[in-house]
Amino acid sequence: MEAIGHKLFQLGDPEGKGFIVRRDMQKLKDELSMTPEQLEIVFDTLDVEQKGYLTLSQFLEKFSESVGHLENICKAASQMEPDSDAVSVGRVEAFLRALHVDLVKMVERDRELEEILQSREIQHQNNMQKLFEELESHFREEQEKTKLEDQRKFRLELTALENELADKEDRFRAAVSTRQEFAGQLVAAQQRELAVMAENAKLIETRERLLNDLDAERAKTCQLEEIIERTNVESAADNEKHFKQGFYVAKNLVSMKEEGLLQQLEILQDMKNILLN
Known part of the structure; x- marks a missing residue:
């Protein structure tokens, strides 16, 4: 009975919200073969706290109690004495037959419900399988796209690296050439x-040689200057000597009154020549 209660609650709560309201009971009219008014009475009977909704635990509890009441009625009917009121017995038997029919219908509906649930489960599995296949296909496509994109990026990076390497090789060759x-x-x-340095050495050697030559020339110049000075001194002495001689001669010629003018001029010319020499 609890399984039946579960399935009835699921039929009333297909959205899975966890509770049913008065309107949800109308979804059970085909399974319970009741009118909307009877279903409202059933809901009011189960909603003893008058909250306006029934949770799964409340629904199962009240449903079990209702089924227990029906079982007690069946037991009481089976224990009635033969001399009881025939009308009451007939009503109970009619109620039990109707209840039996309803239970049979409920069992059939339960079986149909199980078949529907199995069918829905199979459909759900098929849908999940289809969804899984679509997701797997989409994943493969995305993986293939990602792979192609990675390959493209790898080729671009490889090309960039090759270009960079070629550029570095060119720069390296240029650097080696430089x-x-x-x-x-x-x-x-x-x-x-x-x-x-060799030219400087030669120049230094030439300079030293020239300095040596210059020193030699300076020494020669000094010797020449000494000779010239000595010669000048000697010439000055000779000039002074000749001058004195000429002066003495002129003095003697002047004192010689008896000599003629021509002789005096010759003497003066001689003195001039002597002085010039």
Whole structure:
């Protein structure tokens, strides 16, 4: 009975909200073969606290009590004496037959409900399988897209790295060429430096030789200056000597009154020549 109560509650609460209201009882009219008025009476009977709703536990509890009342009625009917009121017995038997029919219908509906639930379960599984397949297909597509995108990015990055590597190789070759050029220039500079050093050595040697020659020339010049000075001194002495001699001669000629004018002029000419020499 509890399983039947569960299924009836699920039929009244297909949304799964956890409770049923008076309007939800109308969904059980086909399963219970009752009119809307009778279903409202049943709801009021089960909603003893008059909250306006029934939870699953309340529904199962009141449903079990109602079924228990029906079972007690059946037991009381079976224990009635033969001399009881025939009308009451007939009513009870009619009620029991109707109840039996209703129970049979409920069992059939329960079986149909189970078949429907199984069918829905199978449909749900199929839908889940289809959804899973669609998700798996979508996942594969997304994975393939991601893979292609990763490959594209990898190719782009690889191309960028190759270009960067080629650029670095070009710069490296340019640097090596520049280094070789600098090395050549350095060797040439070193050779020029060696040549300059050799030239400087030659110039220093030439300078020393010239200085030596200059010192020798200075020594010669000093000797010549000494000779010239000595010569000048000697010439001055000779001039002074000749002057004195000429003066003495002129003095003697002047004192010689008896000599003629021509002789005096010759003497003066001689003195001039002597002085010039």
